[in-house]
Amino acid sequence: MKKLVLARRLSQLFFLFLFVYFLWSADNTLAFFKADPLVSVFSLLSIIIVILTLALGRFFCGWVCPLGSIIDVCGIKAKSRDLNIRQIKYYILGFIVIFAFLGIQIAWVFDPLVITARFISLNFIPSFIFILNKIFIFLIKGLNFYAPLYDFYRLIKSSILGLKIYYFPHSFITLSFFAAICSLAFIIKRFWCRIVCPLGAIYSLISNFSIVSRHVDKCVNCMKCKINCRMSAIKEDMSYRKGECILCMDCVYDCHVKGVKFTWHAGPLRLRPKGSISRKDFLFLLSSSFLLLGFKFREEGLREKLIRPPGVSGKREFLNKCIRCGNCMRACPTNGLQPVIFESGLAGIWAPHLVPEIGYCEYNCNLCGKTCPTGAIPELSLAEKKEQRMGLANIDKAICIPWTQNRECIVCEEHCPVPAKAIKIYDESGVKKPYVDNSLCIGCGICQNKCPVRPVRAVKVSP
């Protein structure tokens, strides 16, 4: 019985399900991100995780990380080749830290929790719900199972299924990013975790000082543990790289003579562990990182084209705080928040913006701010949120139905959520023609969303 391996797998499964559940319910999504030292350095949970890592080692990667679990599944058949390029992850971490001091946040590109959350929110949940919904429609409408099944369908629709099928037009790109990471695991076990993951690099640096460590009592030099080690942490002489070990416990059971043990006795402490970054490397890193400043998007003189979520003030500050986890897009009840692709340059990729054609900003709602783990979208009370200006509506009188065809419409006026109505009527006596009161409009986009003119709406909200 491989008790410890079984325990690890159960723990991985539990945390993966918990992660999906949190994202699905779009409710307490913050927990995982608050426990991520790369994203929120000073939160209580991440301090606890760091302390635990000091005691146990890199347990997070092996036992908790949802991306690690998915990668483990992908890599069941893969080989474990020892590539001596594991220092790359320290360089990536170094870049992230240096850029953070320069005031540019690029942690979102590499953070494993963010990558997984984005995949689950933008790809997995929408497609899963879509398929489930289609199956139900087929059973109910196609096979005429109305009465009992329909009630069940309505029940789950108002609880777990959600009543809207979300869709994200460019989610293919997030999918391919995720798929690339997973497909690397098909070739070499845990490729991402060994070589790229900056969060792993943090834990690796910390766990060099951890108390729990691996001891070999007896050895017949069969090398089985070395060949099988998914992180290639075991060296030729049966000692191991402590910072690489994710406590997967495979080597304990690989050993014929039962000579491998993990105990609470740390070996002699090495203050500068091997495999970490050297002075020369650090200077190289520092001097080369300026080349990447082209990542910055030039914003002076360019008009902002994107409507940002409510409460977001400066674009620069927003992009630096946003980790592109997709929580707000998952939480937005109208599906109006969508990932940006290239409209605001490389630095702005995958940050949320409001697309009024797809969904408007619900007046009586502040969910996006509540689910944002980094405060990029500020958490506002409902009263504060209603004051936020996201843009300004403008009616195109060349295509608006009352202005051009002299027929009644004013759907925009009906839907305008501002109590005093930001859309006013030009001529009260005849056909009612709408215009926008600039001082009242908050730019929520519901007028653009509901405007019946096609293909281009007669109302447009611009930031």
Added chain:
Amino acid sequence: MKRRFIFERFPERMMTRKGFLKLCAIGAGGMALNSSLFKFAFGQDGASTGRVGKKIKGLHDLVVVKGEDPYAMTVKAIESIGGMERFVKKKSVVLVKPNIGWNRFPEQAANTNPYVVGALIDMCFRSGAKRVNVFDRTCNETAQCYNNSGIEKIAKEKGANVYYPDDWNVVKAKFKYESPMEGWPVYRDALECDTFINVPVLKHHRLAGLTIAMKNLMGVCSGDRGLMHSDIGVKLAHMTDFIKPDLNVIDAYRVLLRHGPSGGDMADVMEMKTVIAGVDPVLCDSYAARLMDKDPLSLGFISHGVKNNIGSADISKADILTVTA
């Protein structure tokens, strides 16, 4: 033998006339099967010529109840018009159709008062209804509208089925006369019920003038409702004829005087503390319009309703009972 890909085998085979025709036949047959399979799988929307109204007369044409407690007022109104047993038969399916259009709180008077809805559901079950459905197509986000209006909570407590309408479960409207609403998708549940109880809230509406019972029936229409806004009067009259609600209970407890239909400002809300019940939707609307100091026939939907013989707008000839609860 070396395995070959399927495309590599093709050049070896000569295409004969017979073979070509066979291929065509298979292709055509496959396409026909495919389309019928698709229809079988996801169904086609049926068509309907409208609900068959019950045409039950009440004891009075209209009952107007004034009072303090909306629940008690509703009970009183239904008792005075002849009791719920008159409209709801034993083991029947009832649809209570409130206005849950907006993501607003009950005090803001944009949605039907939840206690009026609750009272009706209670009375339906007391008269032996098998099932009471409650739904509305909302203008704002559905789940939040249901939640913040307070209707979902109270209706579920009373045992009704509260659910979100599905846009795939509709029937196409058919009319015996020429109508701009021809072919409009209407939720199936609105037609497949034994009793249709229409529970609107009286409030201001910029385009239609007021939104009352007839305008409330827009909530059973699927499709792009923005397009209903041109010639809204005719469309609402035809829709009322199509649905033929059996009972209309107008909640005028809190009334939105300006900036309707969504409102939001408490200064626009007036407490009128009235509940109106009646069988004829046009008459109900006419009386409610008078309460709001409007000439009924100046409102498009009422004048078209009279023109189409759906009901009468003549309050002076109607038998109106006014009581206090």
